Amino acid sequence: MDYEQKENMQQPKILSLDDDFSLIKRFIDGDEQVFSELVKRHKEKVRNIIYITLSNTDAVDDIAQEVFITVYRHLKNFRFESQYTTWLYRITINKCKDYLRKKNIRSIFLPLKEEEPVFESVNEDTDIKEIVRNAVANLPDKLRIPLVLKDLEGFSYQEIADTMECEIGTVKSRIFRAREALKKILKPLEKELML
């Protein structure tokens, strides 16, 4: 892919932004029916972010429900200072972080399980996708979330910074560190993965 062409493709977002704003204004004015339109537009993106952030399909819908309930409760206080999507994804990422925190706390009280080594050997049948997915899932949250938002959802560094409430330089550095860590994890399987 030519990276110069990609830079020029970021323009159509303004249209959707206007659309979201007008819907939100109508919602604030009392037309609560428009909320279903907002859900319809962004639910898949929200669900995907949850999925790639948690690497887990079980809790996706529950967390997505919580995200939209929070949005519904606070939408009347929306100040139109940032894009609706940035606000929505920030809520989504925060909900994911909450979930992970609770999960970690719960795991303290669960009996220890023997961890199986993830990459002992690779058979011909072994799914490369599964290996990479596991490698990504093993990254720390701080590194994994910006990487998947970039590589899968195609977020810009700025959007990731807004969503995660951090500096753009931090995003740049975290994505680089995530890739270095992935390389290290996948190093033993270099030949099989043709890296």
Place this chain on the structure above:
Amino acid sequence: MKKLNTDIELLSAYIDGELSPAEKKYIEEKIKSSLELQKELSDLKKLKELTTFSLDKVSESPFFETRLFANLNNQTSSKFNIKKWIPISSLTLVTLALMGILKFNPNLIDDIIKQQKSNLVGFYKENLKPLLYAADLSNEDIFNFAVYQELPLDSTNNQILRLGNDLKGSEFFEIKKASNVSEPNNLKKFVAALDFNEGEIKSIDSIISSYSEQISGLVLVNDKNSVAINPKIWNTRKLILADILAFAKKHASANFNKIVPPEGIQFDNQSVAKWVDKAKAVKDDQYIFCTPDSIFKENFVFDMSEFKKNMENMTKELAQLQNEKNVLREYHFKMDSSFVRKNKNSDWTKQFKVFVDTNLIKVSVQNLAVDLPELNLPNFDSIATVIHEATQNIPFVNPPSPPVTVGKKRNNYEFNVITPKKKAKIEVNLDSLMHMNNLQNEKIRSEQKNRIQDESDEGQSEVYYTDSLIIHQNKELKKEMDNLRKELRKFREDFKGQSPKNNDSIKKDSASDVEIMEI
């Protein structure tokens, strides 16, 4: 290395299309000139493709919106649910109320704590009595206290109160069982050693007894298991000792110096009097309270004179109570029957007297007219002992009581006295048993003696019974003793044969030994 890392970080941003034009130009030139960066770039591209390819998108959820709106409806309906807010609101109200109270009365908690403390202290201070009052301290006890720091508390349990100083010099007291019984008559020995005359003995007795009351007021106890000790007790002990020693020094200085090293006593009666005054000046309203859950020092004033008054009153009351108790034990009851009413002239209105004691119920029938037929009965006193001897080893059997006839001739009536069945209990007289045993033993012994004699007569001395063995051993012992005597006699004769010089020296040596022993 650091620069290479920065370049690789730029490469990572380059493949994401996130570099500024200047950065982009810089890295592109670098890539052209560096093979390493070219390899890194291709690796990064492969990795990015791999991650993008590996991470699937989540499958669609058809009923997502339906569920969401159902949830939203539930949430809105339960939004104003009062039940949900009850615990929070009540907690807030309580907190606010507490804050309000504490704002207007900031010392409330302190006051409560103080009150509880004083309640507790009051609880332990209640009904304190002098522990040593009951011990009835003798002069000997006080003398022992002064000298050996031990006071008897309870003579039956052999408990003592012991004062002392630990290694650091701080005082302690203990209530314990006397481990080693101190020798009796210490005071008498002391007095005898000093060779006091009667007047002096009287005055030292009066000195010692004057402290009795003071000491007993210094250790208090109550039924809450608390012991209160006045710190003055340590000084009081020293004072008594000083007083005794000062008196002794004054009246029997020659003998006194023999038993007490003179350098240890650097005082006379005057200085003791000063100390007594000083000690009296010290306030004795502070007691150390040892309770089951704490030890504390607290003000407490014990009024000995009031206590004594109370005790006297109590003793009086007790005596009175005892009298009343005796009176109460005599129950009076009237024979009130229709029969009595019919016979006005009869003596049935007279009363019984019953005396109840722990192991006796006595019914006095002297005022009751009982007609007994006059019979010639033998003197029971003379045969009582014979009966006693005869029945002492036989289980006692209660014969059924004969019917008792009561009343005058015309209106006789009978009633059976039924005694409650006793548990089978065989009474055995220990004396008679021992007597029996002794008789039996004597019999056996005499039999054995006769048998041994017979056997020795027949020349069968090899067969020994236990007793005969002892006799045999005795004979051997006699023989040995005789031999020893003979040897001793021989030794004496040999000894006499020695030179008179040696004899003298031995005598002298033995005499000096005796002298040393006497010293």
